[in-house]
Amino acid sequence: QQQVKQSPQSLIVQKGGISIINCAYENTAFDYFPWYQQFPGKGPALLIAIRPDVSEKKEGRFTISFNKSAKQFSLHIMDSQPGDSATYFCAAGSVNSGNTPLVFGKGTRLSVIA
Amino acid sequence: DGGITQSPKYLFRKEGQNVTLSCEQNLNHDAMYWYRQDPGQGLRLIYYSQIVNDFQKGDIAEGYSVSREKKESFPLTVTSAQKNPTAFYLCASRNRGQETQYFGPGTRLLVL
Numbered sequence: 586q587q588q589v590k591q592s593p594q595s596l597i598v599q600k601g602g603i604s605i606i607n608c609a610y611e612n613t614a615f616d617y618f619p620w621y622q623q624f625p626g627k628g629p630a631l632l633i634a635i636r637p638d639v640s641e642k643k644e645g646r647f648t649i650s651f652n653k654s655a656k657q658f659s660l661h662i663m664d665s666q667p668g669d670s671a672t673y674f675c676a677a678g679s680v681n682s683g684n685t686p687l688v689f690g691k692g693t694r695l696s697v698i699a
Numbered sequence: 700d701g702g703i704t705q706s707p708k709y710l711f712r713k714e715g716q717n718v719t720l721s722c723e724q725n726l727n728h729d730a731m732y733w734y735r736q737d738p739g740q741g742l743r744l745i746y747y748s749q750i751v752n753d754f755q756k757g758d759i760a761e762g763y764s765v766s767r768e769k770k771e772s773f774p775l776t777v778t779s780a781q782k783n784p785t786a787f788y789l790c791a792s793r794n795r796g797q798e799t800q801y802f803g804p805g806t807r808l809l810v811l
Contacts, residue, residue, distance in 0.1 A: 591741075594739070617798050619798070619799075619800075621802075626805070626807075627804060627805065628703075628705075628789055628791075628802035628803050628804045628805050629742070629789070629802045630802070631799055631800070631801075634798060634799075674741065674742065678800075680796065680797070680798050683749065683795060683796070684729060684730035684747075684749045684793055684794075684795055686732055686744050686747050686757065687800055689734075689741050689742040690741060691739065691740065691741035692739075692741045692742075
């Protein structure tokens, strides 16, 4: 019940295309869903996050779509650029239950090619 | 300059040796976490601490130990019992009731 399943494991997208990464969770107590971006040899950095009271959140070229009934959420990267090439992790957690650890997906390695 | 610092950036361990990875934060965060990252395995939780002088095991605690004597520090010891320690180790912190979890830059541990 604590798992977050992320797909695909790797993704190759043409420059200017749309990158889509999907995650699914089981624990209905989760109320916080962040996405992290990690470049090689660096620590992950928060990219964008959503709470379940909205179905979509957009920040620049990055959008999270959230489907509460299906217990799924996805990251869309519009107009993908070579600089977006990185590993992306989805996560889920419960802010209201204190500082219990976030549960992370296994990551998606995105390559944007010119 | 606020944030999380991890040292060293690279660490080499000999067989049978214990090594300690440092993690310091000046964000005044209550909770701190240690993750291990292996290719294709994502981020696996080793230990976490929600308050000073208290910590809990994560999913892969065997072969590791921690202490939390100060709010800003959460060192991780990789003991000789950890038979496959080669990995990228990430420290993170978060404040009580707040959403964002911040990560340090990581320490890469290699076995000689």
